[in-house]
Amino acid sequence: MKIYEDKTRSAKERASALVAEMTFEEKITQLQNHAAPIPRLNVPHYEYWNEASHGYFGPFKYDKMDVTSFPVCLAMSQSWDPDKIKEVACAISDEIRAYHNIYGYELNDWCPTINLARDPRNGRSDENFGEDPFLTGKLAIKYVQGMQGDDPNVLKTCATPKHYALNSSENNRHNGSSNVDEATLREYYTRQFRDAVLYGHAQSIMTSYNRVNGVPASANEKLLTHLLREEWGFDGFVVSDCGAVSDVYENIVFNDIMNIQSDEKTTGHYYAKNLDEAAAISLSAGTDLSCGEEYQSPLVRAVKNGLISEDVINRALTRIFTVRFRLGLFDEEGDYAYRNIGWDDVCTAEKQKLCLDIADDSIVLLKNDDALLPLSKDDLKGKKVLIIGPNAIYRELGGYSCGSNRIDTTVNVLALDGIKNALKDNDTEVLYEKGWCCGKEFREGVDGRLPGADNESPDAIKRSREADAEEAAEAKELGLSIKQLSFAKNFCLKFMAPGYDYHNITDAIRSPKKFVTEDPDVRADDAMLFERALAAAKDADIVIIIAGTDASNASEENDRAELDLPYGQNEKIEKIIEANPNTVVVINALGAVTGSFFDKAHTIINEHFAGQEQGTALADVLFGKVNPNAKLTATWYRNMDDLPPINDYGIYRFDTVNRKGRTYQYFKGKALFPFGYGLSYTSYDYADMKITKDGSSEASSAFDANDTMVISADISNTGKYDGKEIVELYVSKVIPEDMHDKKPARQLKGFTKVFIKAGTSEKAVIKLPVSELAFWSNLKNKMVVEPGDYVIELAKSSSDIVLTKTVHIDGVWDAPLAAVTTEIDRTIIKTGETACVNTVAVALDTSRVLNAALRPVYSVSDTSVASIDANGLVTAIAPGTALISADVTYNGKTMTGTVPVTVR
Known part of the structure; x- marks a missing residue:
């Protein structure tokens, strides 16, 4: 039996032994997100890229595509309920494990997003847990624990908190630097990552694209080694965001897609002289795995030219495979933890109930001046209730959601459906008017033209990629908007319905941003839609406006230019309120919004993208089945003047251009709705x-x-x-x-x-x-x-x-020991050779505690394989693998750092 096949050995030992069996060429194939198989070593192909921000978003190559889609993280954070967040993560990891057990889908998932919502214009505001590092840290700990499971021997899945660090602006993420002082870096921007690692024990971390104080995150030794590993005790592996290692030099793929000439290139940090150097710098700094191909031929050249040694590659691969062994991926024969999870654990009634529970607890009551809510069903008998707005019939689940494209969720309750279901036996007439359109703009083509659609088909929209002509989206319901699509350089967008000719668009995209289609009213007249809605509002007893944003307003790579509701909704809402004061405004948006209507509306509800049960949850609150108990986790500002430039990462008021500061901690103005705010019945x-x-x-x-x-x-x-x-x-x-x-x-x-x-x-x-x-x-x-x-x-x-x-x-804080980190300069050595072990011990106050009077106590698990002296010098004795331990005792607490070594 090979050492890496021995289940009695630690994951670190098995990983080291396996890496030692690989050739250099085989090692290179394991350093990207789609790792190739090594049949002779029984190493299967492995895809590290899976998403599970608020529900499993996997590769889905098979017919059965059921998953549970929970509310986005910003919505869930408004529950202020860490234990329920853990339940949600447990449910998500159940479904990931089920797909793994049945179809072999991989178990690494790039979640949760724990960047802070320090600016509401960020295009990914819906993905995070709000603006506060303390609250975000508490929720991140539970999310990670729920994803990774409670079994001490086997990981259920591998969570990957992202994007480390200071990444909350999309517009400059490929070429910008997030600059802050040391206090702001530690107290605010990285506190939640510390908690996810130190207390949640996250096994993977994803780097961000941006620079931090001038150094790209993927090449930032301070972030990846000094803070992450030495201060917080991280013992998993680091993966780059996709193409982030390339960004250390330049974003070659982006520049190619954009057809940008060399003298116009603006994407990339140019921190390295070329891609080979970028790969070497990033791997040395601590980015172990590249989402991309930068660690393929560029890394081979870097080794050949002496920019980096194979020992650094061995270190990275040992970290990566340690996690795969902890996942049980090489021990799947017979009984093992989580083996019995299957279809009976997917989309269960219990998960559906949990999805509704967390959605119920995510809805914030912002205003209820005249106590219009909760609506009484008895009072509505024989009355008319009018629903207005495309968001009532348009399901927005948020970034990285199952339910987009042709992948659908088993349960799908739109706002209109939820209200109709609540009133179906109530002798209440429920009417609907769209009022306006959304997602209408097309992005500029390469030739400078704006491709548009002149076919008036209302029934169906299909999109195909020239690359493989795979159908990726169908309009099966009213209100569809195609979102989050990636295209080849050329694409074809087709609007289709019986009796209509095709309308084809074949322009090349000028940017990699999302291409968002119109909803089914491709050529609808906004003025006509609104006039019809306004007339109906005057005749209704209760009006419920479902206002908000969609994927065309902001998303990954795309910050919001303004915070007012798009498509002229502010003015439309005001006119509807004037026509009928008995109006409830529901804001269904990816984050905070502004608008003059806030002063005129008497009743306002905030419902961020609340998952597959969003319609039922909204009805629960509207009709009093649920007493709203959620509170905001991000400040809602009155207008854009309250905010400094989005690329300004200072939060202290004198560190911001407008001298007003950021977040509730420092903002000196009067918020529209403050952090922590939420009303109740x-x-x-x-x-x-x-x-x-x-x-x-x-x-x-x-x-x-x-x-x-x-x-x-x-x-x-x-x-x-x-x-x-x-x-x-x-x-x-x-x-x-x-x-x-x-x-x-x-x-x-x-x-x-x-x-x-x-x-x-x-x-x-x-x-x-x-x-x-x-x-x-x-x-x-x-x-x-x-x-x-x-x-x-x-x-x-x-x-x-x-x-x-x-x-x-x-008094003086006697900070306890927080982490002991032990590394070796060569994980694979030959008999008679030596290697050096270095140990760093850090207290919770970030003090480095080792000195001449306090030294680690070293030991080796198998003294027939290697020996180690008091200074950490390892001598190889005979072939095999051993675990080196370093014990440190400080302030009454003993911790041990371990590192494997394999002797060939």
Whole structure:
């Protein structure tokens, strides 16, 4: 039995032994996302690129394509419910494992997206968990745990938090630099990645396209080695975003598609002199796997020319295959964890219910001035309810969603369907008017013309690629908009229906951005549609406007140019409200929006893209089956003037051009709706705030830096509806007036969700380790708990502080050990050769603790294979594979770093 076949060995040992069996040529084939098979070693083909942001989005080569499509992450984050987020991730990983067990689909999934929503114009706002690093970190931990499973021996799937790091603008991601100071980098932009790795134990990380402080993320040793591995203890593998290694030099594929000449090239960082150097720099810095082909012939040339050694390739492959062994991919004969997951675990009634539950808890009630909601079904008997807006019949599931193109979800409840279903036996007339069109613009062709469609077919839309003429989309329902398509250089778009001739478009695309078609009203007259809707509104008893955005307004590679609702919806909404004040405005958008109608509308609901059950969830809230309990996880600004340029990554107000700052932590203006905001059909009172030391019942106002505070309060439901209240805990450091300091106005440091029956009270309890109050110190080059006074706040939102107490913090934080990282300069050596092991030990405050007085204690699992001295010098003794361990004890805690070595 080969060592890599021995199930009793650790995943690291087996990976090292397997890599040692490979030829150089075979190794090269394993460094890209579509890794080739190595039949002689029983290594199958493997595709690392799969998506599961809010539901499995796999290759789907077979007829059965059922999956559950949950709300987008921004929507789910508004539930403020980490445990439910874990349930969702568990359900998604069930379906991924089912497809693996049945069809052999791979188990690496590039999710979740945990970049922060520090600017609502970002085209991928719907994919993240909001603007706050603390909340995002808590949700990311649970998402990763749900994806990877709870079995200590086998990973269920491999999560890949992305895009590391500072990547929340699409327009400049291939050529821009996200520049911030050290405190902002650590306290804000990377905090959530730290949590996903340190506490969620994510096994893979994806780099971003952009530069960070001038260095491309895929070539950034500080990010990939010093922070990720040494400070956070990451022991998985790093994959680049697709083509990001190429961007270290230039985006060759993009420039080719765009037909950009050499003197006009603007995509790429030109950090390297050529693609060979880009590959060598990126692999050396810690990007182990390339999504793309940069690690193929360019890397071969780089090795040949001495830019990089084969030892670095061995290190990367050992990391990659360690994860594949942890997934059980080489041990699939017989019984093993997750082997019995199959079709009975896909699209189950339980998953459908979970999908609806999280959608229900994602809807934010923004305004209810006249208590129009909840709508009473009894009051609507014999009445007319009018639904207006294309979003009512257009299913937008968000980025990387199953349900797009010809892949459909088993359950699909549109907003109009949900409302009709809720009123189907109620003797209520439900009417629909589209009101306007969406997704109408076509992008510019290579010859400068705007290709358009003059065929008026309303029934079907088909798209085919010249490359293989594969049908990729069919209009099976009203409101279809084709989105998120990738094309060859030439494409053909066909509008089809019985009795109509084809209308063909054969222009080449001038950019790789998404090509979005019109919905079925290809040549509809907006004015006529709106006049009809306005007339119907005047005659209705209740009007429900489903307004919002679609994939043509923003997406990957495409930020929003403005935050006002597109297609003239602001003005249209105002006119409808004037015609009928009994109007509910539902905003179905990828993120925050602005508009003058906010001051005129009395009733507004925010429903981000809420998955396959979005229509049912909306109806649940509208008609009171669910008392809205969600709260915003991103600030809604009043207008664009409140925002600095999107490419400006500073958040402190003096680090931004307009001096207003970003996010609730620093924004100095008045938000339209603040972070943490959300109304309910009931009302809550907060009282009797108390702060104690953990383990004591006595109130206290003085704490040591190593203590844990316990904050409690009585929350009373003073209304007539049962409800769930999210209690938010903020902390602000008291800064003397004569001292200039960059501390945030306040920071979220805890939250809890409490169910309270009408007319009763419950106690909300939140634990807060004082170490959570640490800030980055440029003087001490580490995180420090500063002594002084801090205000502890219990709040309904970041702008609605209900109860406060001031505490005094003193003492020095004795930070525990966070990570011990052990690396070896040569993972594969010959008998008699030596290799050097290096160990780094870092405390939670980022202090590097090893010194002359504190050294690691080394050992080898098999002393017949190799020996190691006190300085980490390894000597190869005989063929085999062994695991080298480095034990470090600091502040009473012992941790061990391990690295394999194979002797040939």
